[in-house]
Amino acid sequence: MSTNYPFRHIESKWQKFWHDNQSYKVADTGPEPKCYILEMLPYPSGRLHMGHVRNYAIGDAIARFKVAKGFRVLHPMGWDAFGLPAENAAIQRNTHPEQWTIQNIADMKRQLIQLGFSYDWDREITTCLPNYYGHEQKLFLEFYKKGLIYRKESWVNWDPTENTVLANEQVINGRGWRSGALVEKRKLNQWSVKITDYAQELLDDLTQISAGWPEKVIRMQENWIGRSEGALVHFPIKDHAEKSLEIFTTRPETLFGASFCAIAPTHPLISDLLSDNPELAQFVQDCQRIVATEEALSTVEKKGFDTGLRVLHPFAKGQEIPIYVANFVLMEYGTGALFGCPAHDERDFEFAQRYNLPIRSVVETTSALPYTGPGKMIDSDFLTGLTIDDARTKAIDALEILNLGKRKITYRLRDWSVSRQRYWGCPIPIIHCPTCGEVPIPGDQLPVILPQDVKFDHPGNPLDHHPTWQHIDCPKCHGPAKRDTDTLDTFFESSWYFLRYCAPQSADPIDAKICNDWMPVDWYIGGVEHAVLHLLYARFFTKALRDCGYVTFDEPFTNLLTQGMVCHETYQDENGKWVYPHDVEKDSFGNHIHAETRAPVTVGRSEKMSKSKHNLIDPQDIINTYGADVARVFILSDTPPDRDFDWNTEALDGSWRYVNRVWRLVEETFARIEQNVPGDESLCKQTHQYLAKLTDAYERNAFNKVLSFNRELARAIDDRKDSASSSSLREAVSILIQTLAPIAPHMGHELWDKIHPGQILLQTPWPAVDEALARVDEITIAVQVNGKLRGTLTVAPDINTAALEQMALALPSVILALGDNAPKKIIVVPKRIVNVVV
Numbered sequence: 001m002s003t004n005y006p007f008r009h010i011e012s013k014w015q016k017f018w019h020d021n022q023s024y025k026v027a028d029t030g031p032e033p034k035c036y037i038l039e040m041l042p043y044p045s046g047r048l049h050m051g052h053v054r055n056y057a058i059g060d061a062i063a064r065f066k067v068a069k070g071f072r073v074l075h076p077m078g079w080d081a082f083g084l085p086a087e088n089a090a091i092q093r094n095t096h097p098e099q100w101t102i103q104n105i106a107d108m109k110r111q112l113i114q115l116g117f118s119y120d121w122d123r124e125i126t127t128c129l130p131n132y133y134g135h136e137q138k139l140f141l142e143f144y145k146k147g148l149i150y151r152k153e154s155w156v157n158w159d160p161t162e163n164t165v166l167a168n169e170q171v172i173n174g175r176g177w178r179s180g181a182l183v184e185k186r187k188l189n190q191w192s193v194k195i196t197d198y199a200q201e202l203l204d205d206l207t208q209i210s211a212g213w214p215e216k217v218i219r220m221q222e223n224w225i226g227r228s229e230g231a232l233v234h235f236p237i238k239d240h241a242e243k244s245l246e247i248f249t250t251r252p253e254t255l256f257g258a259s260f261c262a263i264a265p266t267h268p269l270i271s272d273l274l275s276d277n278p279e280l281a282q283f284v285q286d287c288q289r290i291v292a293t294e295e296a297l298s299t300v301e302k303k304g305f306d307t308g309l310r311v312l313h314p315f316a317k318g319q320e321i322p323i324y325v326a327n328f329v330l331m332e333y334g335t336g337a338l339f340g341c342p343a344h345d346e347r348d349f350e351f352a353q354r355y356n357l358p359i360r361s362v363v364e365t366t367s368a369l370p371y372t373g374p375g376k377m378i379d380s381d382f383l384t385g386l387t388i389d390d391a392r393t394k395a396i397d398a399l400e401i402l403n404l405g406k407r408k409i410t411y412r413l414r415d416w417s418v419s420r421q422r423y424w425g426c427p428i429p430i431i432h433c434p435t436c437g438e439v440p441i442p443g444d445q446l447p448v449i450l451p452q453d454v455k456f457d458h459p460g461n462p463l464d465h466h467p468t469w470q471h472i473d474c475p476k477c478h479g480p481a482k483r484d485t486d487t488l489d490t491f492f493e494s495s496w497y498f499l500r501y502c503a504p505q506s507a508d509p510i511d512a513k514i515c516n517d518w519m520p521v522d523w524y525i526g527g528v529e530h531a532v533l534h535l536l537y538a539r540f541f542t543k544a545l546r547d548c549g550y551v552t553f554d555e556p557f558t559n560l561l562t563q564g565m566v567c568h569e570t571y572q573d574e575n576g577k578w579v580y581p582h583d584v585e586k587d588s589f590g591n592h593i594h595a596e597t598r599a600p601v602t603v604g605r606s607e608k609m610s611k612s613k614h615n616l617i618d619p620q621d622i623i624n625t626y627g628a629d630v631a632r633v634f635i636l637s638d639t640p641p642d643r644d645f646d647w648n649t650e651a652l653d654g655s656w657r658y659v660n661r662v663w664r665l666v667e668e669t670f671a672r673i674e675q676n677v678p679g680d681e682s683l684c685k686q687t688h689q690y691l692a693k694l695t696d697a698y699e700r701n702a703f704n705k706v707l708s709f710n711r712e713l714a715r716a717i718d719d720r721k722d723s724a725s726s727s728s729l730r731e732a733v734s735i736l737i738q739t740l741a742p743i744a745p746h747m748g749h750e751l752w753d754k755i756h757p758g759q760i761l762l763q764t765p766w767p768a769v770d771e772a773l774a775r776v777d778e779i780t781i782a783v784q785v786n787g788k789l790r791g792t793l794t795v796a797p798d799i800n801t802a803a804l805e806q807m808a809l810a811l812p813s814v815i816l817a818l819g820d821n822a823p824k825k826i827i828v829v830p831k832r833i834v835n836v837v838v
Contacts, residue, residue, distance in 0.1 A: 018118075026074050028503075034072050034522075035523075042079065045108075050609055058563055058701070075118055080493060116628050136426050140488070141429055148197065154190055155186070165421065167489060192415040195537075202221070202536070208555050221535070225536075230251070249339065251341065253395045262339075266284075267337060307324065343361040361378065363377060364377070420490075421461040423450065425487025429448050431484070439475055491534060516551060524560050561701060565609075567646050570603075573599060619631060626655075633744055640704055641701060683717070687713065694710065703743065734752075741761055778795065779795060779797050787835060805828065
């Protein structure tokens, strides 16, 4: 062996070995227990970024550990390959989206192989190829036949930059989730999926997965589904006996405090008023320019327009309430209308003050208005004196008796709009016939394949401009008809891909038997940003496919690991322009300067690596300079996988040094291992104590702890390499290699082959912990006085608290620190600290 780890030779050697021997190909059946490990599939942008490396290194470490533990592991990879970025790239580069995408896939796949990830490439899927999206079209039609997909004219979120519709979940703070453009409202015929049919089940089944999912993701989904219990109230419209304004409210007990009603700018009630009221028409038009999402509207200045219409109070006879069109009411939520109780709602209070409306307090309080806390009802007729909860029940009972309302449960969740006005997506398999209406494409005519000869020289959807593609004969009447030119939201592809991995060559979209054997995914790794997008849609898809007879389980992912972001300092030059890290260096005084211009550079805070702020590090540079194993060790060091990772060049160099240290350590111990000489056996005990810690850390996905314990084991071996017996040294070095190999597999396999010629590490079981050796006989406890260290105690691990306290108080240094003072209390942190408080 050479002094330094020759990563180029070793890594290419083992990558070829794994490929030639199909080392990661997994059988669908076998005696071993199954384990399905999956990282969220990437969009093929052309190059991996460090976030990819971290995500896939986490998944690969889990997969390799599970293989060693005796599991039959499914660990696939594919490409989420449709989407507008490819279409935009085609326009910019004068190429076809498919060519751009396929080339990017080839480049990124090469990098994944370079990094040594243990994917079963026989299961690779590419969502933009007909052999995938053709099956997706079958699933679309299954949902359509079951009544889960429908088309109607509705108000939609329109991204003016991407010229396409966005689902509510794709509008972030009022802007398009990709483009960042302010979202507008438009009325279009759209295909939607009835995800709301599953709202309660999606909510209830969170209990099934709560043990394996981060609590924050569970809460985010609960909030997004947004179950509300209350009443649907009918407010009769004055002078229009046949009409009423329907309002859902969770606070019917505050009806006696109502001073106005507000309706959305797109509410049907005002359609007859617009032609006779140009000021109202202008107000509605202005509202349409406002970012129309619940989050965004919570911060806008509250404005309204008095329609002149009045409703009658359901309880207070003769009381009339004005109807305003308001810029903060959305048609998509509730009934598109609300009643305002200004004394007990901040938004209503602000609105009432602006328009000089009555503010009537109906909950007893000494606090300033608006008051939203608990209390008893006042000035509320038959509700006066009741608690809020009792008043709520009685108010709903009264509404039902008067036939002016009823109990109701609603959800914040809205149906998923899946129509997109673009070319590079899955064609919707529906024909529009002037005689027959909507006609599903017959199964023997699937897949509906995208045309290759499209042009991007017109705004909007290229499929609308294609001279022939959309024209087709109706399968029913054989008359002239047109294909639907919308394509599916790309989240449709990523909502079922994990099922296709189970049997990617199946003639059916999903092989029920194989899929039910492999699913659910045991460990799913990806970003928390998908909490109410992909993860919610994937859960819905699983339930809908269950009801269509494809699968037998309710939830797709048993355990979810949301890895933190990879962050780096940001740099700006004197003009405020962002500077790449590779263009920054320090001068002799330690000041940051531009490497080329030598001008000063300002260092900003550490933020998520992004193209916009130029704080990117190219993984390829690290692979080329240090090798794949060092990149993997570095990205999993120091930080737990669910927390953000702050880039540290010194830590990267430290990872390089450690990998080389292990390499040299095996070289230095090899001769003694082979000589079978007797010697000190105490290394055996330390080895098994570390093995127990390492195994536990892998079970908890605590890879930063794995690397810390591995380093400690390496130090223990280094300390005893000249005195330990050959057998204990062989065992210690073997365990060092095995416990590092899931993270550094190339070097691990090479070193294993040296110590155990002819044995393949990938086929070697995880070492068993000798519990007798691993047992800890003594531990060291820190002793503090008022939080300041005064000494240590070496004790048995199971020492009782009273004895530990007495030993701590008997320490001379503690006696000196206490002086004449008696301790107020003694705090014991088991197995760690005794703190004497004076």
